[in-house]
Amino acid sequence: MQGIFRRRNLPHWDVPGHPVFITGCLRGSLSAVGLKQIDNYREELEQRSRPDKFTADQWEHHKQKLFFAFIDNLLDMHSPVQHLAEDEQAKIVANAFLHFAEERYQLLAFCVMPSHHHWLFSIVDDWEDMEGQRLRSLGKQDRTPREIISHSIQSFTATMCNRSRGVEENYWQQETFDHWARTEDEAIRIIRYIENNPVKAGLCEHPEDYQWSSARIRQELRISEGDPIPKMLLP
Template sequence: MGWRGGAACATRARVEAKLYYRRNLPHWYPRGAPLFITWRLFGSLPRTVLELLERNKKLSEGKRFAVADAELDRASTGPQWLKQPRVAALVVETLRRGQEMKAFELHAFVVMANHVHVLLTPKLDVVRILRGIKRRSAADANRALGRGGKRFWAEESFDHWCRSEAEAARCQAYIERNPVKAGLVARAEEWPWSSARNTGL
């Protein structure tokens, strides 16, 4: 499936950039660049994995993501609220609402049992966008689950800006094929909570 993005990807030569903070460190991304973002449910990674990542701080962001994402796909521990169709639907609704309100351009998404992958091009501040998505979806999900104001999402998220349209296409494919990789479906479009199910987003 080809890249469906409407915005041009940023290149290394582009100097206009936006600063935000992750892990209390300054983090830059070029304006107009598609961002691959992953966030997870609170308590969805076992302590052994968290301790492993803490001990190996020299691991690249990519390797840290690979370790965490593989564990999340196994879904061997922690909450799996997103397996419930009504909860997954609330997350998808929040993403669609953000696009309708022009906070971002949504290129791809998938809601798994305990985490979410998205590819989007921000139109507003990234921190503000992610905070809004997580806050709204957490409130709606907790209400549906009868959990009151309990913590829903883990605070930390992973993000990576795409340097080219080819990289954006790879991220899109990674996102939409995640349920296939996890052994949940045979074809990406069979997963109901994914942009692969409806490429019109």
Template sequence: MEYRFFDPAAKTDVSQGNLPHWEQLNAFYFITWRMADSMPKAALERWEKERDSWLRARGIDPSIEDWHRVFEILPDADRQEFHQLFTARWNALLDEGHGECVLRRRDLGEVVESSLRYFDGERYDLEAFVVMPNHVHVLAGVSGRGEMKKHCRNWKNFTAMQINKALGREGQFWQWESFDHLVRTPASLEKFREYILNNPIKARLKEGEYRVWAKPK
């Protein structure tokens, strides 16, 4: 399958929860999901308030479904500033290791890895992934409309069931909503790949506390 990078002129399916979700046909995505207890409530509320204020200052209403469409046509400098102020900070909060961080356990991390690998090369094509103690990053090419969210939902549902069973508990394991980003360029694809590979090092994790993989070049 030949995958494409984000095309502003192409048909884009947009859905909205607390975060916007954009999908295009046969595209690369950087996807993140996290454990339900991985983000302190006060820090999350402060992050959202500051993000929304930043967007409104540039004429973007964060409450509308497709605010990200307007965001994408901002000047490059503004978009880079947004990612430095908010995307990088979001990831830094995750790397602080809040919550139980049960994915440090090798057997539970392997549950997530096995789920990601199961249909690799058949329903999607993995470029890289990392299973951190309280969150997961995946870089993948996905074909078909609506397939990215479907795969993400399947990964989360299956792994939550298996991990809860192993822990002898029930209830919410993952945060309901995931973060996903359409990859814009080959350079961005490489940047996300490097981020995934370096994430355990940046978070100062020990061998065995994470699962990481990237497709050989």
């Protein structure tokens, strides 16, 4: 496996040619109790012995998925901050994902939940090459394409959602939760996970019933799983 690995408080992988699964959380969406639970669960995972059926790399990947699922359950069921339950803010975030679809990335799935968002995308090679040349010409190569894309989404939506709320404050948690899909089958599983999140959280009965999700667009435009969502603007 080749790629770029960085760690701040959370691990971040950039692996060329593989879709990226990102979860962004509202600032304060994880309570102090929840954050403590997360730290305890992370420590417990690190102390687990690796089963024989996993290689060391597979085991780290598996633990990362377990860790993410634990956090996502807290966000769905126990989040004290839910600004994105307001339609105006949810639409801002959904349209931000759709704005650069087919230009910077192939948008494979997204869902805007009350306290967080999920999205899966695959970076467009031509844009990545062009952006790389631009950064090299400026002597700036300290950010990966994933970081550039994610930062632009988080920065724009924070500004616009705060404007909608009439406040000026930190909107998103500083770091996102990142995961890369190793195979096409895993990408399909992630798409289903993202689009089923509102059902799992009790917000609707069927994925396509949820307004701020690629599932509704997929059904309306008859887009198959794994095929990208086109650039568009939600009314």
